Structure formats: C-alpha cells, structure tokens
Amino acid sequence: MRVLLTGGAGYIGSHTAVVLLEEGHDVAVLDDLSNSHVEALNRVEQLTGKSIDFLEGDLADAQLVQRYFDENNFDAVIHLAGLKAVGESVEQPTRYYQTNLSTTLTLLDAMRKSDVQRLVFSSSATVYGDPQSPLISEEHPVGAGIQNPYGWSKLMNEQIIRDTARAWPELSVVNLRYFNPVGAHSSGRIGEDPSGIPNNLMPFISQVAVGKRLQLAVFGQDYDTRDGTGVRDYIHVMDLAEGHVAALAKTTPGVETYNLGTGTGTSVLEAVQTFEHVSGKQIPYEVKARREGDLATVIADSHRAGEKLGWQTSRTFEDACRDAWKWQVQNPDGYGPSR
Numbered sequence: 047m048r049v050l051l052t053g054g055a056g057y058i059g060s061h062t063a064v065v066l067l068e069e070g071h072d073v074a075v076l077d078d079l080s081n082s083h084v085e086a087l088n089r090v091e092q093l094t095g096k097s098i099d100f101l102e103g104d105l106a107d108a109q110l111v112q113r114y115f116d117e118n119n120f121d122a123v124i125h126l127a128g129l130k131a132v133g134e135s136v137e138q139p140t141r142y143y144q145t146n147l148s149t150t151l152t153l154l155d156a157m158r159k160s161d162v163q164r165l166v167f168s169s170s171a172t173v174y175g176d177p178q179s180p181l182i183s184e185e186h187p188v189g190a191g192i193q194n195p196y197g198w199s200k201l202m203n204e205q206i207i208r209d210t211a212r213a214w215p216e217l218s219v220v221n222l223r224y225f226n227p228v229g230a231h232s233s234g235r236i237g238e239d240p241s242g243i244p245n246n247l248m249p250f251i252s253q254v255a256v257g258k259r260l261q262l263a264v265f266g267q268d269y270d271t272r273d274g275t276g277v278r279d280y281i282h283v284m285d286l287a288e289g290h291v292a293a294l295a296k297t298t299p300g301v302e303t304y305n306l307g308t309g310t311g312t313s314v315l316e317a318v319q320t321f322e323h324v325s326g327k328q329i330p331y332e333v334k335a336r337r338e339g340d341l342a343t344v345i346a347d348s349h350r351a352g353e354k355l356g357w358q359t360s361r362t363f364e365d366a367c368r369d370a371w372k373w374q375v376q377n378p379d380g381y382g383p384s385r
C-alpha cells in the first residue's frame with residue numbers, strides 16, 4: 047500500500063515508518079518539522095534500506111495538502127500530526143485547538159476529494175478523562191473529567207471523524223487510543239527527542255540517568271497504589287507502531303476504536319528501579335506534591351485489538367527501558383539542536 051504518514055518525522059511516526067517499510071509498504075511523510083528533525087527520516091531510511099518521500103509542509107494548508115494528494119496515489123493515511131504537550135495546551139488553548147482541529151479537517155477534505163478511503167487516527171487514553179475504574183476498555187465513557195485542551199482536541203477529532211464517516215459511508219477508520227508510549231527502536235538510532243525539559247516520566251528518567259538532569263521529582267507518593275506512586279500502562283513504541291500497521295488491514299467501512307496498551311501497570315518507583323537496573327546508573331529522586339490532573343492508576347484493556355486486529359505486544363517494560371537507554375547514550379542531545 048502507498049501510505050501517507052502525517053507527523054511521520056516525530057517520535058511515534060518515525061517508528062511507525064520503520065514497520066511500514068519493513069512490511070513492504072511505500073511511505074510518504076507529511077510533516078512541518080515543528081516538533082521533529084528530518085534526520086529522524088534519514089535514519090529510518092538507513093535502518094530499513096528503503097526510501098521515504100518527504101512532503102514538507104503544514105497539514106492545515108489546504109492548497110498544499112490537496113496538491114500532495116493530487117500528485118500521489120495514496121491508498122491509506124495514518125494521521126499522527128499535531129501538538130501534544132498537555133501543559134502547553136492549557137497555556138495556549140487556541141493554538142492547540144487551531145492546529146489539532148484544522149489539520150484533521152483539511153486532511154479529511156483532501157481524502158474525500160481524492161477518494162482515499164482508509165484512515166488510522168492517533169487518539170489517546172486521555173479521552174477517558176477521569177476513569178471510573180483502573181482497567182479501561184473501549185466501552186468506558188469518554189469526556190467526563192478531561193482536564194485540558196489537548197485531551198478535548200483528541201475527543202473532538204474522534205467526533206469529527208465519526209461525523210465524516212456518517213456522511214461518507216465508504217470511509218474506513220480505526221481510532222487508536224494509546225496509553226503511555228515509551229522506548230525506542232532497538233538499534234538506538236531513532237527515539238524520543240523532547241524539546242526542553244521533558245514533561246513525561248520516561249524521558250525525564252533517561253535524562254537523569256545520562257547526567258543531563260540532577261534528579262527526578264516523583265509527583266506524589268500518597269496514591270492508593272502498591273507503593274503510593276502513580277501507575278501507568280507503558281507500551282513499547284515499536285509495539286505501538288506495529289498496532290498501526292495491523293490497523294491498516296481493516297477494510298470494512300465505518301469507525302472502529304481500539305485501545306493500545308499492555309494491560310500491565312508500572313509505578314513510578316518501579317520504573318525508576320527498572321531503569322537503574324538496565325542502565326547501571328543511579329536515578330536520584332525526591333518525592334514532591336502530586337501534579338494537578340494526575341490519576342492514581344490508568345491501565346488499558348486491549349483485548350479488542352488482540353481479537354479484531356490480531357495484534358499483541360511482544361516487548362516488556364524492561365525492553366523499553368533498555369532501548370530508551372541505548373538511544374539516550376548514543377544520542378545525548380537527541381537529533382541535534384536545530385528544530
């Protein structure tokens with residue numbers, strides 16, 4: 047298949063590109079490089095020995111996007127482009143809504159005009175808001191308790207896509223709700239390259255281990271969990287990437303939604319211990335106050351993806367830590383300073 051990967055130069059996109067190319071698909075990446083480096087795509091090409099068509103630009107630019115659709119014969123789209131920093135979305139709500147909604151609207155219009163009928167959309171477990179139970183299936187209600195514009199923009203995207211599918215019955219969509227993506231390609235050549243101070247746990251731990259940051263702040267040790275720290279479902283980014291490629295096989299019209307997680311929870315202190323074990327480095331930490339909006343436990347019930355997509359995870363949390371560490375050691379400054 048010829049697949050358009052929007053946001054394909056980013057963290058999840060670059061790993062997804064590897065799996066797509068390895069499975070014999072043709073890949074075109076549309077990205078404005080606002081949060082990524084073209085070097086990630088060079089490395090994907092080196093890793094796979096295959097080439098990527100890089101279409102640089104803003105996915106919200108309707109004229110440009112239509113030109114790319116006119117010039118290419120895409121069979122399917124995996125849509126990952128967007129802004130993703132939760133805290134930043136609270137400070138800059140209009141920018142987040144503008145980008146995360148206009149990109150999807152432009153894409154859907156171009157797909158319809160060019161009759162590209164397959165879409166895989168990158169959603170998030172954040173749409174479940176404040177979950178009623180620690181183990182979350184796709185049947186869990188969405189919306190109630192979402193704390194930030196980023197989360198709302200994901201839910202709004204799902205709604206926009208659902209309404210579009212109602213008006214265009216041939217459209218086939220898979221919404222993938224990711225839990226916590228972590229790790230890197232096992233080569234250590236591509237990985238997560240956050241700009242500035244990482245907001246998320248695993249990139250922060252990596253940077254402490256490599257000596258870029260002094261210590262980790264553990265956000266709360268008074269949760270109702272086995273050691274008092276927050277428990278999350280960390281999924282290896284290569285397992286996640288394989289989930290996208292499995293989702294491409296769906297051809298039936300309509301919208302399907304799948305959680306992508308492991309079904310297993312890891313606490314903050316367990317994450318620290320595992321990272322210390324694989325890196326041989328000490329991770330100094332200090333327990334601080336809870337971070338506003340954080341939940342005690344969030345774990346995916348991913349049975350549906352197993353049954354319907356034939357997908358399952360094959361990598362452990364320890365594998366993810368080892369691969370993240372390899373990436374961090376080989377690339378202490380990520381892909382480099384320019385962005």
Ligand code: NAD
Pocket residue numbers: 052053054055056057058059076077078079080081082103104105106125126127128129130145149168169170171224225226227
């Ligand atoms: P990322 O920032 O590394 O990748 C997003 C890519 O989109 C970047 O390369 C960026 O340059 C590009 N982009 C942003 N705005 C664009 C625009 N207007 N036009 C073209 N390209 C644009 O993020 P990621 O972690 O790879 O996440 C990919 C997707 O997965 C995002 O939609 C994110 O919301 C979603 N997601 C991520 C996580 C996570 O923890 N990483 C969790 C759940 C969902």
Ligand code: UD1
Pocket residue numbers: 132133170171172197225226227245246247248250262263264265266275276277278314337338339340
């Ligand atoms: C965060 C986002 C979520 C997004 C997800 C993507 C918030 C409130 N939620 O989820 O919307 O979909 O990232 O990966 O930002 N922790 C520390 N110290 C740190 C960082 C984190 O103790 O420096 C703890 C947190 O309290 C939490 C766990 O580590 O218990 C994981 O945090 P994080 O990696 O930020 O992910 P989420 O909060 O699950």
